[in-house]
Amino acid sequence: MSEDVRVIKKYxxxxxxxxxxxxxxxxxDVKKLVxxxxxxxxxDAKSHExxxxxxxxxxxxxxxxAQGAPMFSCDMLTNIIRFYGNAMQGMMGNYLDKxxxxxMEIQKRLQEQSQGIFSNxxxxxxxxxxxxxxxxxxxxxxxxxxxxxxxxxxxxxxxMQRQMQSQTRNLFGxxxxxxxxxxxxxxxxxxxxxxxxxxxxxxxDEEGGKSS
Numbered sequence: 761m762s763e764d765v766r767v768i769k770k771y772x773x774x775x776x777x778x779x780x781x782x783x784x785x786x787x788x789d790v791k792k793l794v795x796x797x798x799x800x801x802x803x804d805a806k807s808h809e810x811x812x813x814x815x816x817x818x819x820x821x822x823x824x825x826a827q828g829a830p831m832f833s834c835d836m837l838t839n840i841i842r843f844y845g846n847a848m849q850g851m852m853g854n855y856l857d858k859x860x861x862x863x864m865e866i867q868k869r870l871q872e873q874s875q876g877i878f879s880n881x882x883x884x885x886x887x888x889x890x891x892x893x894x895x896x897x898x899x900x901x902x903x904x905x906x907x908x909x910x911x912x913x914x915x916x917x918x919x920m921q922r923q924m925q926s927q928t929r930n931l932f933g934x935x936x937x938x939x940x941x942x943x944x945x946x947x948x949x950x951x952x953x954x955x956x957x958x959x960x961x962x963x964x965d966e967e968g969g970k971s972s
Contacts, residue, residue, distance in 0.1 A: 766793070766800040770811050776802070791819050836911045839918060848921055 768790065769777045778785045793800050794816075802815045824830045832840075843852045 764799055766798060768800055768802045768815075769805040770802055770815070771805045776815075777805070787815070787819060787822065790815060794819070833911060839915075 767779045768785070769779060771777065776785050776787070776790065777783070778789070790800070790802070800812075802811045803809060804811055824832060840852075843849050846852075
């Protein structure tokens, strides 16, 4: 592990100990590290298990439960839950990860453009207070935009999944193998698969063949 990564230890009493400052910190302090782009790792004080993801999820849960506009809608959370255990779970995770990175790059460029406008001598903001208020206003606006962006991306991914399944069904449905399109096709509908299976109740003659 890099020496630049701050180690935070989590004790059984749920207290978090920052080894860099030799002091106990709260979840709010961990959130501050995230906002300040400080690399850190949360680990169990005894087993050294990596608990970073669970701590980050706790921060997200608190943010979603706090007053204001949540970033994740019920429909979006429902769709994400449906992907757990799905064959495309890994693809969905990578898809959302890349979309968030793209969104962050867009946000960075918007901020740079805004700073460029106000850095022009002819377009300076009236005073430091006005500039501070302008920056603060971008937070909620970007949060709402981020939620809509992720939801639209997730919906687009789900639609893409449906199209892929439909195309796969059509592809395997044309295979020149008896009953493969249904009985051996994992994408076949339950009715088609049942119709393609041999009838186990058909009586057989003494030689093992089916009676006519």
